[in-house]
Amino acid sequence: MSTLPPPFPTAGPPAPSADPVPVPDLDDLSFQPLVDAAKRALPGRAPAWTDHNVSDPGVTLLEACAARVDTLLYRVNRMTPRQRTALLRLMGVAPAPACPARLRLRVACDTSDSDLTVAAGTIAVSVRGPRVRFRTVAPLLIPAGQDEGTVEAVEVPESVREPLGVSDGTSGQRFPLTRRPWQPDAPAPHGPGPDTVTVRPPGEGATTWRPVPTFGGLPAGDKGYWWDEAAAEVAFGPLVPSGRQHGAIPPRGARIHATYQVCRGSSDALTAGEELEVPESTGLTVTVLETISTGLDAESWQQALDRTALDLVPPRRGVTARDYERIILRAVPMTGAEPEAARCRVVAERRPTRLEVPPALGDRRPAHVDACLLAACDPTVTVHYVGLEPTRLTFPAGEPVTGTAHEDDTPPEFVRLGGRLDAVVRTAQDRPRLWFSKNQCGWDGAQATPISAVFPSISRSPVDFTENVDAVSLLPGAAAGAYEFFFFKGERFCHLPVTVDDTTDPPTITPAGGAVVSLVAAGFPGLPSATQESVDAVVFHDGTGYVLKGAVTAPALWRPEGAPLQVSLVPRAVVDLRGPAVEETFTPTGPFLERVRDALEPVRLLGDRLCLGPPPYRRFGIEATIQPWADTAHDVRRAVETHLRRHFHPTVGGPQRQGWPWGRDVHAGDVYSALETLPQVRQTLTVALTGRDATSPVLVAVPDGGLPLLGAVQVTVQEQA
Incomplete structure (x- = not known):
């Protein structure tokens, strides 16, 4: 809390009416930091926007948005806990109580000649504090000749009797509980809330008051209370504006107590190997085999909001x-x-449908590379550089060339003098190469030039891509001579559309648009976290980017900023x-x-740009050999075909009968699983997937937002011998 200084100096102490007004510092995200953060994002988001002065209409719009957000933040943070609880109650949201832990126990006994049965509900108590009780959920039979068995056990909630307070004799009193009562989802003898609420007037005995679902229509002398689940409070009868009292009022000075069940939560979780004792039995040794669930702590109001889908309006x-x-x-x-x-799917990310990595980029390359050369168009050779030493591999599936590398693979003189090779690219296999070293780049046989002179637009980006880049890659565009240059550094990359004329000597590069800086994780969705920062090399082949980091090679598709959302209908x-x-x-x-x-x-x-159309379908066929029961071969064949066509149907198939899941591959195991539920089939012997899009006998790859289409079904019925 901070205070404002007096507006004017005074000779003496200020009058009581002139006391400074306290101004709470509710949030450090105020108007000016919001405006500054928006301006810092402009160079990467909109490089052409260069006027950031307050006179610019765009900056005025940013300031208006920041002022509105600042006002909303102030209003939200001024909300009291009582107001927040009332909103939760109106939305039907109640924070969940602490949930019980669940263990798998090993129960050992002295070897005996007869069977031993440990009854369900047997209590085992932890040895170390706090003492927590667990009960077995099923009977355990230890056969004769064996000395141990395993059984699951769940935490037994602890019964708590808590003093809530003393009544002041007024209507509508509320008494909060310090903890939230545990109530299982299964039907219980009472509703959610305390097991009992007692009221003890001065000099009298305690009486138990009953829970009521509402005070409406409750007589004034009826001893009932209402459990406010959202606020975890016990509420007594209110006095409505008409002057009518609903429900009884605890007398003045009466002491209020509540008894309820609570769980421990996630604190002091038991670990494997800890011992428990069984008070009601001798000769049993109980230890924790594994922890199935450590238990959950009670939710806060923020966690309840995060858990609940607040779909209050369409x-x-x-x-x-x-x-x-x-x-x-x-x-x-x-x-x-x-x-x-019938169905629709909106896909914002694009992921490669084929995850196979060419051997020249995967297991046959060096474990660590500093640069990788793969022609953007029609590649036949891959050259990996470790330091300045090249290694040649044929593309896409070849063996390392024995002996020394080709003399033509040697880096130019300015790279060797600098002692560092950052990247090398070329448009086609027989075209000149562009080498990058420190802050310079140069074509084969040409003089080195500062990177900032060849690519002036990237020098104005917030990240310096003109020196010591991690990798540079080249992606062919749709038009002849059109390419996308990618500069990678740290966790960010810069892509720049250019036109390359490789018929001149040396080739010329003409920018065809502005440079855009993005995060690697956002521009290449689906990459493993280990390959999202400081990559070793990045190359493109058939539109798929291969990110090399250490011994890992991860395929990914580039998603440009502003790429349309694919709407599949x-x-x-x-x-x-x-x-x-x-x-x-x-x-x-x-x-x-x-x-x-x-x-x-x-x-x-x-x-937002939307691209509407049908989903990418993947047609495939099924060949299956089955053994039937007593049905004729014709009937079995027809039943199997109908069942499979329904199972893989785009609108009524899938495990939930609501259509095959979007983007889910079809495996041969899916056919086995589907036929297991068919009563006419005794056994499925073989299954093979066929057709145009079946890349293997056991898998049909389905892209994001795509669906399979089942074509021919060939069923072979093998009679029993």
Whole structure:
């Protein structure tokens, strides 16, 4: 808390009415830090925006947004706990109490000649403090001749009798509990809250008051209390504005007590090997085999909000990918009683569908490289550099060349003099190479030039990519001579569109756009955390980027900033399981796409671009050999085919019968699992996946936002010998 100084100096002490007003410092994220943070983000987000003065209209908009956020933060932080609890109660949100721990116990006994049964509910108590009781959840049978067995046990909640306070004789009194009572999800003899609440007036005995779901209609003398689960408080009858009392009032001076069950939470968790004692039995030795669950602590109000989906109103603005999906399913016009969109999926990230790494970039390369050379177009040779020493590998699957490397692979003189090779790129296998060393770069046979002179736009980025970069890579564009340069340094990278004319000597580079700086983790989603910072090398092949860091090679797809969200739509169609799935049946028509676009246009965020269309389908076939029960071969064959077509159907298939999961690969094991539930099949002998998109007999790779389509199904019925 801070105070304001007096507005004017005074000779004597200020008058009582002139006391300074306390101004709480509620949040350090105030107006000016918000504006400064937004301005710092502008060079990376919008490099063309160079005027950051207060007179710029864009800066005025930033300041208006910062002022609004500052006001909202102030109002939120001024909220009292009582107001916050009232809001939680209105939303039906109640923080969860501490949950019991669960253990797997090893129960040992003296070897005996008869079976020994340890009954369910047997109590075992921890030896060390605090003393926590566990009860077994099932009976344990230790057969004759054996000396031990295992059984699960759950923590027994502790009974607490807590004094809540003394009544002052007024209406609507509330008494909070220091801990939240534990109540299992299973039906219980009483509702959530304390087991008993007693009121002991002065000089009298204690009486037990009963819980009531509401005070409405409760007579004035009825001894009932209401449990406020959101605030964890015991509330007594209120006096309504009409002057009517609902429920009895504890007399003045009466002492209020509550008895309830609580769990320990995650503190002092038992570990494997600790001993427990069984008070009601002798000859048993109980130790902890493993901890299934250490128990959970009681939630705070913030944790309850994070856990609860606060979907109080239908979404009216597309912020996340899931928002767009809900809006499509709710807002698209209806056909009859069913929505036209059977399913939809909005994908914001692109991940490679094939995770195989070429041997020249994977297990056959050196364990650590300083640079990697792979031509952007039509590569045939990969050259890895450890220090300044090259190693040649044929691409994509070759063996290391024996003997010395080619003389042509040797770095130029300015690299050797600098003693450091940061990166090397080339447009095609037979074209000149561009070498990077410290703050210089140069083509084969040409004089070295400062990187800032060849790529002037990257020198204006917040990260210095003009010296000691980690890696440089080249990605071909759609047009002839168009490329994307990527400069990697630390956890960030800078991509710059350029035009390269490699017919001149030396080749010329012309920028074709502004440089954009992004995080490696954001620009290449799905990368392992170990490859998201200070990479060794990055190369592209067939649009897939391969990030090399130590002995790890991770494939990833580049997602440019502002890339459109892929909206995959599956229209509702008649479920026909009599033959192969027809892709046209699950492809949305032009008018349908227009209706979806009209529904999304008013709700999309400014800057979001949406690409609507059918999902990428992967067609495949199944060949299976089965053994039937007593049914005829024809009936079994038809039942198997129908069952598989339903299981892999885009709209009614999958484990939940709501359509095959988006982006989930199809494995041969899925066929085995599906046929296990078919009563006509006794045993599935062999399964093979076939078709255009089946890369192997056991796997069909499905991209993000994609679905499989089952084509031919060939079932071979093998009669029993």
